[in-house]
Amino acid sequence: MQATSRSFVANARQAMADPTLMKAMGNIKAGFQDKRRATVAKLPEFEALRDRGRAIKDHTLAHLDYYLERYAAAVEASGGHVHWARTAQEAREIILALCREAGARTVTKGKSMVAEEIALNHHLETNGIQPVETDLGEYIIQLRNEPPSHIIAPAVHLTKEQVADTFRANHTHLAADRPLVEPRAMMDEARQELRARFLAADVGITGANFLVAETGSSIIVTNEGNGDLTQLLPRTHIVLASIEKVVPTFEDASAILRLLARSATGQEYSAYTTISTGPRRPGDKDGPEAYHVVLLDNGRSAMLGTEFQDMLRCIRCSACMNHCPVYHSVGGHAYGWVYPGPMGAVLTPTLIGIEEAGHLPNASTFCGRCESVCPMKIPLPKMMRHWRERQFDRGLTPATVRSGLGVWAFFAQRPGLYRLAARVGAAVLGRLGRSRGRFTSLPLAGGWTRTRDMPAPAGRTFQDLWRERRGQ
Amino acid sequence: MSGREQILGAIRRSLGRGPLDPSQQADLDSRLDSRPRGIVPARVDRPQPELVDLFETMAREAAAVVRRVPDFASVPDAVQGFLAEHNLPAELVASPALAELPWAGRPTLSVRFDAARDADLVSVTPAFAGIAETGTLMLPSGAGTPSTLNFLPDTHIVVLPSARIVGPYEDAWDRLRARDRVGEGGLLPRTVNLVTGPSRSGDIEQIIQLGAHGPRRLLILVVEQGDWPGS
Numbered sequence A: 001m002q003a004t005s006r007s008f009v010a011n012a013r014q015a016m017a018d019p020t021l022m023k024a025m026g027n028i029k030a031g032f033q034d035k036r037r038a039t040v041a042k043l044p045e046f047e048a049l050r051d052r053g054r055a056i057k058d059h060t061l062a063h064l065d066y067y068l069e070r071y072a073a074a075v076e077a078s079g080g081h082v083h084w085a086r087t088a089q090e091a092r093e094i095i096l097a098l099c100r101e102a103g104a105r106t107v108t109k110g111k112s113m114v115a116e117e118i119a120l121n122h123h124l125e126t127n128g129i130q131p132v133e134t135d136l137g138e139y140i141i142q143l144r145n146e147p148p149s150h151i152i153a154p155a156v157h158l159t160k161e162q163v164a165d166t167f168r169a170n171h172t173h174l175a176a177d178r179p180l181v182e183p184r185a186m187m188d189e190a191r192q193e194l195r196a197r198f199l200a201a202d203v204g205i206t207g208a209n210f211l212v213a214e215t216g217s218s219i220i221v222t223n224e225g226n227g228d229l230t231q232l233l234p235r236t237h238i239v240l241a242s243i244e245k246v247v248p249t250f251e252d253a254s255a256i257l258r259l260l261a262r263s264a265t266g267q268e269y270s271a272y273t274t275i276s277t278g279p280r281r282p283g284d285k286d287g288p289e290a291y292h293v294v295l296l297d298n299g300r301s302a303m304l305g306t307e308f309q310d311m312l313r314c315i316r317c318s319a320c321m322n323h324c325p326v327y328h329s330v331g332g333h334a335y336g337w338v339y340p341g342p343m344g345a346v347l348t349p350t351l352i353g354i355e356e357a358g359h360l361p362n363a364s365t366f367c368g369r370c371e372s373v374c375p376m377k378i379p380l381p382k383m384m385r386h387w388r389e390r391q392f393d394r395g396l397t398p399a400t401v402r403s404g405l406g407v408w409a410f411f412a413q414r415p416g417l418y419r420l421a422a423r424v425g426a427a428v429l430g431r432l433g434r435s436r437g438r439f440t441s442l443p444l445a446g447g448w449t450r451t452r453d454m455p456a457p458a459g460r461t462f463q464d465l466w467r468e469r470r471g472q
Numbered sequence B: 001m002s003g004r005e006q007i008l009g010a011i012r013r014s015l016g017r018g019p020l021d022p023s024q025q026a027d028l029d030s031r032l033d034s035r036p037r038g039i040v041p042a043r044v045d046r047p048q049p050e051l052v053d054l055f056e057t058m059a060r061e062a063a064a065v066v067r068r069v070p071d072f073a074s075v076p077d078a079v080q081g082f083l084a085e086h087n088l089p090a091e092l093v094a095s096p097a098l099a100e101l102p103w104a105g106r107p108t109l110s111v112r113f114d115a116a117r118d119a120d121l122v123s124v125t126p127a128f129a130g131i132a133e134t135g136t137l138m139l140p141s142g143a144g145t146p147s148t149l150n151f152l153p154d155t156h157i158v159v160l161p162s163a164r165i166v167g168p169y170e171d172a173w174d175r176l177r178a179r180d181r182v183g184e185g186g187l188l189p190r191t192v193n194l195v196t197g198p199s200r201s202g203d204i205e206q207i208i209q210l211g212a213h214g215p216r217r218l219l220i221l222v223v224e225q226g227d228w229p230g231s
């Protein structure tokens, strides 16, 4: 997908002026936050499990070469095949070749953010293979030709009226006057439409929530059962997974699975956790005849050993965006690429470059809620700060910010001068703003006062007030 | 150099080391073999009969219907009763592994033993284990237990001996590894479905609806006496 992260500011402004989008985004609180809180409260071990989850991933990442080799050997031992892709381009080529080998005309897809990352659908389409998204949300946005706006609820930006319109426009073989008011009716319609697609597909492509080194198994977690049918019905199952998805054992996967659904949808456990190991066995009446895994690096190995390594613990639960005030205000599309919200603000610059995505780590109020709900204890705000520093070091920060910071640094390094200047400033602004207590416009601060008032200072600096309180 | 060698090499360079030496590898091998358990929630810390109660509560919370029957012989009756209550046809597709149940005693039920087809409305399958922690069923694939039965029909009925109910996920994995000698040359089944309640989606305005692509109804029959053959 073509990144539009450079225009984040314009994207965000446009999003906030869209009342339909704002209405849809209002569903997130009851849909995610409240449910998560209630379910987490029922598991006293949740905090301890977060530490456990973090330790498991840290251990695995420190020995990632070992676990990937063990995993790959176990896949081969179960009759599957492993393909190693360094880049998105290589992954697309491998998958296209596998689809051609299988004589595929249509492929069904379970929801996969990595497939979005490598823009797989576009590549298959331009090569004459029809990909069909089977997750309800992904199906809706595929019909609308839109990217996902959320990593687990891809159509969270839409209202049910928009979904109904989309179905009417696309399912033209159905009666035009059919009632399509409630989500129930829409889901039943999608189920009908997709059932035939499931049965006709030649290849099924899924992502993976985990790869288990012990047995060479891939694990997907779904609520709809769509990923499960995707990997069960076609002749060939292709798993597309990035290299950091590996964990050593089912004990390790179980520990992290205890965190995943609770953090994501606020369920105790998702409806389906499906484990696949190799192709169909002798005597089996169903299941794919061929099982392939495409292991994608695409920049992950380069994150190891850097200040961004912790991001590789991410299990794509979406809690960080569900609790992010910026994400709530602008929606996922404003971020301009595949991964939105706080996790996207950290990950996107590593994948498409800080030149493209420099706005994203700045789209934060540093309120810290993302880190406090992240089940893998990823220090998201700290990593956004690292990106801002890198941006500054490389001269990518806008000139006004740079010169502003330069002026501040000049005074900050000279405490006497700093106190004097602050005292003068506070006194002047305090006197000017005394009558109303706030400013609706200020020279040099138009960016602030355009959207909110600036409170007038008390007339004295914090340092002066502090000294007075301490009786110095 | 192959993609594999390049990726492994890049990982090692970033981690600032070469390949692990044999003693480090041996440590990791032993972690894989010993499979350390982490934190198991205290809610499963109770005697087995109470785990059955916990399983029931948690499965109901996930929107499954749970009923207890005294023994395997009562399963066909319970199935027929449920179908009648919901005005469903008395036509089933069942796992070949369930062919030994006394279906003949219920001649109004027509039962086919096979994988599922699109048109099938009701399936009956055995559970290898029930996990009390979250009311989760463990359903491994095999010649006698095709996985399509778990997803294609609208109504899914699962037969679970109460002796098969364990506390945490880890206990269920240990049982499955033991059955299939995993770690001693055996393989896990091609598919293991962990099922917690019926299929659902909240993708339209975050309002949960049951029956997205999989079953709309999940009935679990907990069998109080007896266990599967060979165990």
Ligand code: SF4
Pocket (backbone or CB within 6 Å): A313, A314, A315, A316, A317, A318, A319, A320, A321, A343, A370, A373, A374, A375, A376, A377, A378, A380
């Ligand atoms: S960063 Fe944390 S909260 Fe956000 S998606 Fe990843 S694991 Fe979940």
